[in-house]
Amino acid sequence: MRDVAIVAFAQTDHRRRSDELSEVEMLMPVLHQVLTRTGLQTADIGFTCSGSSDYLAGRAFSFTMALDGVGAWPPISESHVEMDGAWALYEAWVKLLTGEADTALVYAYGKSSSGEVRDVLTRQLDPYYVAPLWPDSVSLAALQAQALIDAGATDEPALAEAAARSRADATANPHAQLKGEVPRGDHVVHPLRTADCPPIGDGAAAVILAAGDRARDLCDRPAWIRGMDHRIEPHSLGVRDLTDSPSTRLAAERAGAFERRVDTAELHAPFSSQEVVLRRALNLDETVRVNPSGGALAANPVMATGLIRIGEAAARICRGESDRALAHATSGPCLQQNLVAVLEGEAHA
Amino acid sequence: MPEVLRAPLVVEFPFTRSLGPVQSAFLTGLRERTVLGVRTGDGNVLVPPVEYDPATAEELRDLVEVAATGTVTTWAWNPQPRRGQPLATPFAWVLVRLDGADTALLHALDAPGPEAVRTGMRVRVRWAAERSGAITDIACFEAYAGESSAPASPHSGTFADPVTGIVAPARLDYTYSPGRATSAYLEALAERRIVGERCPSCHKVYVPPRGACPTCGVATTDQVEAGPRGTVTTFCIVNIKAKNLDIEVPYVYAHIALDGADLALHARIGGIPYDQVRMGLRVEPVWTEGARHPDHYRPTGEPDAGYDTYKELL
Numbered sequence: 193m194r195d196v197a198i199v200a201f202a203q204t205d206h207r208r209r210s211d212e213l214s215e216v217e218m219l220m221p222v223l224h225q226v227l228t229r230t231g232l233q234t235a236d237i238g239f240t241c242s243g244s245s246d247y248l249a250g251r252a253f254s255f256t257m258a259l260d261g262v263g264a265w266p267p268i269s270e271s272h273v274e275m276d277g278a279w280a281l282y283e284a285w286v287k288l289l290t291g292e293a294d295t296a297l298v299y300a301y302g303k304s305s306s307g308e309v310r311d312v313l314t315r316q317l318d319p320y321y322v323a324p325l326w327p328d329s330v331s332l333a334a335l336q337a338q339a340l341i342d343a344g345a346t347d348e349p350a351l352a353e354a355a356a357r358s359r360a361d362a363t364a365n366p367h368a369q370l371k372g373e374v375p376r377g378d379h380v381v382h383p384l385r386t387a388d389c390p391p392i393g394d395g396a397a398a399v400i401l402a403a404g405d406r407a408r409d410l411c412d413r414p415a416w417i418r419g420m421d422h423r424i425e426p427h428s429l430g431v432r433d434l435t436d437s438p439s440t441r442l443a444a445e446r447a448g449a450f451e452r453r454v455d456t457a458e459l460h461a462p463f464s465s466q467e468v469v470l471r472r473a474l475n476l477d478e479t480v481r482v483n484p485s486g487g488a489l490a491a492n493p494v495m496a497t498g499l500i501r502i503g504e505a506a507a508r509i510c511r512g513e514s515d516r517a518l519a520h521a522t523s524g525p526c527l528q529q530n531l532v533a534v535l536e537g538e539a540h541a
Numbered sequence: 542m543p544e545v546l547r548a549p550l551v552v553e554f555p556f557t558r559s560l561g562p563v564q565s566a567f568l569t570g571l572r573e574r575t576v577l578g579v580r581t582g583d584g585n586v587l588v589p590p591v592e593y594d595p596a597t598a599e600e601l602r603d604l605v606e607v608a609a610t611g612t613v614t615t616w617a618w619n620p621q622p623r624r625g626q627p628l629a630t631p632f633a634w635v636l637v638r639l640d641g642a643d644t645a646l647l648h649a650l651d652a653p654g655p656e657a658v659r660t661g662m663r664v665r666v667r668w669a670a671e672r673s674g675a676i677t678d679i680a681c682f683e684a685y686a687g688e689s690s691a692p693a694s695p696h697s698g699t700f701a702d703p704v705t706g707i708v709a710p711a712r713l714d715y716t717y718s719p720g721r722a723t724s725a726y727l728e729a730l731a732e733r734r735i736v737g738e739r740c741p742s743c744h745k746v747y748v749p750p751r752g753a754c755p756t757c758g759v760a761t762t763d764q765v766e767a768g769p770r771g772t773v774t775t776f777c778i779v780n781i782k783a784k785n786l787d788i789e790v791p792y793v794y795a796h797i798a799l800d801g802a803d804l805a806l807h808a809r810i811g812g813i814p815y816d817q818v819r820m821g822l823r824v825e826p827v828w829t830e831g832a833r834h835p836d837h838y839r840p841t842g843e844p845d846a847g848y849d850t851y852k853e854l855l
Binding site for chain 2: 211212214217220224247250260261263264265306307308314320321322324328331334337338342378383384426429
């Protein structure tokens with residue numbers, strides 16, 4: 193099996209609204225940034241894969257509009273996942289591993305400002321027993337947070353601390369939407385307060401993958417993907433132990449995360465309480481740098497946030513600030529689906 | 542920059558879903574104030590019941606009846622109920638393990654405030670006054686002083702007049718903003734002008750513009766006027782009357798290459814019998830009073846355009 197690496201990453205500045213831009217207009221600058229960084233033209237890209245959601249856009253086949261931004265004529269090899277772009281990256285990784293392509297462009301975008309994202313996300317729930325009750329994303333996360341508190345795994349001050357640390361770290365991230373001191377606020381849904389919840393916003397991200405020597409040509413220090421795996425929990429929340437994430441642990445094990453220590457972890461935890469679950473599932477101790485970017489609490493462009501975790505981890509490796517990093521992406525309520533990637537940089541010459 | 546255009550966009554659909562045997566028994570049971578679960582191969586009782594074991598994927602059909610009373614396993618106080626949620630006043634979301642069950646059901650708990658709710662509290666079902674065979678037949682849960690009752694008992698799952706499907710209405714509200722390029726196009730249309738954008742790389746003019754050249758993958762920036770006249774490149778004859786559309790059938794829907802554009806747009810052709818529309822026909826837009834876009838295109842009376850002039854735009 194050949195080696196595949198992330199060789200370029202770009203993201204937009206994440207903002208509460210971007211009414212003056214269509215999705216493709218928001219996306220194009222990041223596409224151009226990753227192409228410029230690698231010197232590639234759209235025509236050089238072997239495979240293109242994207243992640244987005246029609247429910248965010250409120251429009252069927254909305255991803256086809258974004259295809260204008262990648263130069264889809266003459267026809268290209270292209271695919272789309274109605275999921276976070278991290279899963280698009282997984283598909284592209286497989287495509288490169290099989291030798292079907294040598295380079296891939298992966299992008300994802302979300303304009304949460306168009307609708308009510310808390311309501312929109314109810315439409316991904318079991319349509320028979322759950323969705324008719326319209327339980328919004330914050331409420332479901334709050335059930336998980338209370339379960340953690342009851343289990344003695346955390347408390348409200350500890351959650352506030354995690355949220356404050358994320359926003360403090362985000363001051364070093366020029367793209368972050370929420371940074372610095374953020375008031376804890378009132379309970380949105382008890383026990384989660386405003387500060388425990390992610391900002392609602394618009395944004396996009398893009399990544400370029402390349403295989404073998406091609407990666408070395410395109411980047412001084414590629415972030416090699418040593419393993420990647422994704423797993424899912426049973427769909428019914430009442431069947432699961434909400435304080436644990438066996439799917440994250442299994443994905444991490446299959447991705448090789450436990451073989452050697454990682455120095456950095458970019459965790460896709462939109463709620464402060466979910467970081468607690470993920471740290472436990474991944475056995476991350478205080479010596480691991482968690483979410484130096486500020487994580488999803490600093491910017492949460494739904495459908496791109498997971499891809500950004502992988503991109504942030506890779507960028508840290510490319511800059512020489514990390515040698516072995518774990519990136520995690522999630523989808524669905526209460527960490528329903530989880531993807532783990534392990535990235536490494538080669539020793540400096 | 543001109544003001545950003547905005548319009549409300551409502552996406553609404555009554556999803557009609559058929560039920561499997563277990564879901565049908567469960568939802569029919571709710572209509573009859575009976576809560577059913579399903580027993581797995583290793584003896585666990587799942588409520589709400591599913592048709593396949595989440596652990597083994599084994600088919601499950603062994604229905605049991607559980608109590609309408611149970612214990613809260615986790616909760617979350619919702620101070621501001623949202624549209625569609627079970628209660629309009631502040632309430633707690635709860636996962637409830639009903640007596641006799643091994644898993645928990647998500648629903649709402651009616652309580653005076655968060656201090657009245659705790660994990661481990663005893664609750665019972667409050668049934669909806671009118672029940673149709675849906676999860677909302679449970680209006681909510683309410684506090685209940687009694688202890689845990691009897692274990693699950695076997696149930697045939699058979700009821701008179703079983704529910705075999707549900708209609709799940711879904712409505713989402715958006716505020717649509719079309720972005721820079723489309724906004725400029727719509728603003729020009731309001732002045733009865735048609736503007737496209739030219740690709741700085743391949744110089745093609747796109748009408749309507751979407752802000753990017755699909756061939757080059759770069760932003761289109763130069764605004765150019767196109768039309769108003771154009772050429773029919775291809776067309777079809779519509780014989781089915783659309784709902785809410787006040788147009789007599791048959792009518793013609795056509796691709797029209799506006800003069801100066803490198804991409805055909807589509808519109809209805811009027812002012813000519815449907816069977817006389819042809820490729821190469823020269824047309825112009827017809828604006829109706831107060832409309833923000835052309836109602837249709839009609840013949841200009843010019844001689845037909847030669848095939849070579851529009852063959853690249855087919």
